[in-house]
Structure formats: C-alpha cells, structure tokens
Amino acid sequence: xxxxxxxxxxxxxxxxxxxxxxxxxxxxxxxxxxxxxxxxxxxxxxxxxxxxxxxxxxxxxxxxxxxxxxxxxxxxxxxxxxxxxxxxxxxxxxxxxxxxxxxxxxxxxxxxxxxxxxxxxxxxxxxxxxxxxxxxxxxxxxxxxxxxxxxxxxxxxxxxxxxxxxxxxxxxxxxxxxxxx
Numbered sequence: 001x002x003x004x005x006x007x008x009x010x011x012x013x014x015x016x017x018x019x020x021x022x023x024x025x026x027x028x029x030x031x032x033x034x035x036x037x038x039x040x041x042x043x044x045x046x047x048x049x050x051x052x053x054x055x056x057x058x059x060x061x062x063x064x065x066x067x068x069x070x071x072x073x074x075x076x077x078x079x080x081x082x083x084x085x086x087x088x089x090x091x092x093x094x095x096x097x098x099x100x101x102x103x104x105x106x107x108x109x110x111x112x113x114x115x116x117x118x119x120x121x122x123x124x125x126x127x128x129x130x131x132x133x134x135x136x137x138x139x140x141x142x143x144x145x146x147x148x149x150x151x152x153x154x155x156x157x158x159x160x161x162x163x164x165x166x167x168x169x170x171x172x173x174x175x176x177x178x179x180x181x
Contacts, residue, residue: 047114053081122154
C-alpha cells in the first residue's frame with residue numbers, strides 16, 4: 001500500500017528555512033555521506049512526488065537558469081497551486097487545485113508500487129497532516145539553531161507522532177522516522 005512520506009531537513013529548533021525563508025542552508029548537510037546515502041535509499045522507494053506551488057516555482061527557476069537539474073527524474077510530480085505556473089520540458093507534471101484529500105487517491109495511484117514523497121513546502125506538508133493523509137515524517141535534524149524561520153509544517157497543526165526509529169547519519173546529524181496520527 002502506498003504511503004505519503006514527508007522527508008525534510010530541519011534545524012535543532014525545528015525550522016526548515018531560516019528567518020529570510022531561505023532553505024539553501026541545508027545543501028551542505030545534504031551532501032554529507034550519511035545523509036546522501038539515506039536519501040538515495042529513500043528516493044529509490046518513491047513512485048510519485050507532490051510539491052507546493054512556491055516550492056515548484058523555486059525549483060523551476062533554478063532548472064530554467066541552469067543552476068540545477070530536474071531532481072525528480074522520471075517520476076510523476078503533482079504541484080498543488082492556486083495560480084498558473086510555467087511547465088518544464090521532459091517532466092511529468094500535473095498541476096492541481098483544491099483539497100488535498102480530494103486528490104490523494106489519484107496521487108497515490110500514480111505512484112504505482114512506490115510511495116509518495118511530500119517534498120514540501122512546509123505549508124503543503126501541514127495540509128497533508130490536516131487532511132489526515134500524511135503517514136510518515138522522516139526528519140533529518142542538523143546541529144544548527146535559527147531561532148526563527150519556517151517551521152516543519154509551516155502552519156498551526158496538531159498531530160500525534162510516534163517515533164519508529166532514530167538513525168545516526170554522522171557529523172551530529174540524525175534521522176528520526178515518525179508515524180503520523
């Protein structure tokens with residue numbers, strides 16, 4: 001059965017972006033061998049991706065400017081947005097509007113035998129919690145403190161989390177896997 005998983009990196013105080021809403025700080029940590037290996041293993045289990053419009057816009061700009069390649073390879077990518085966005089060549093994009101719960105079955109079906117990576121942003125992940133669709137949080141915690149910024153779920157949500165495992169990824173970085181709900 002397909003699971004919806006939010007894999008995200010955060011500071012020790014729970015922020016995925018700093019006070020200026022910049023998440024590029026995590027790039028250095030993502031390149032650490034333990035983090036990269038774990039993410040690569042996670043990505044092999046993914047059959048579809050869902051991202052928010054702001055996150056897609058940022059990625060699309062980086063791709064269009066030649067600063068990065070399309071990171072989702074051949075996977076179907078669902079973009080939840082409230083406005084028109086540009087497409088990218090050679091990608092499997094579906095732009096959607098509306099309630100997450102309404103679209104979740106279609107998204108899950110597109111993943112085939114794989115899982116769905118709720119790739120962010122934070123507000124989108126919070127919406128998946130509110131819709132009772134998010135199954136797991138995979139939280140990479142790194143040894144920095146911001147004091148302010150974008151929280152893990154980007155909005156006021158309440159959910160019961162149950163730790164399933166904790167893994168040391170090296171260099172004071174941990175991955176905690178939580179069941180949601």
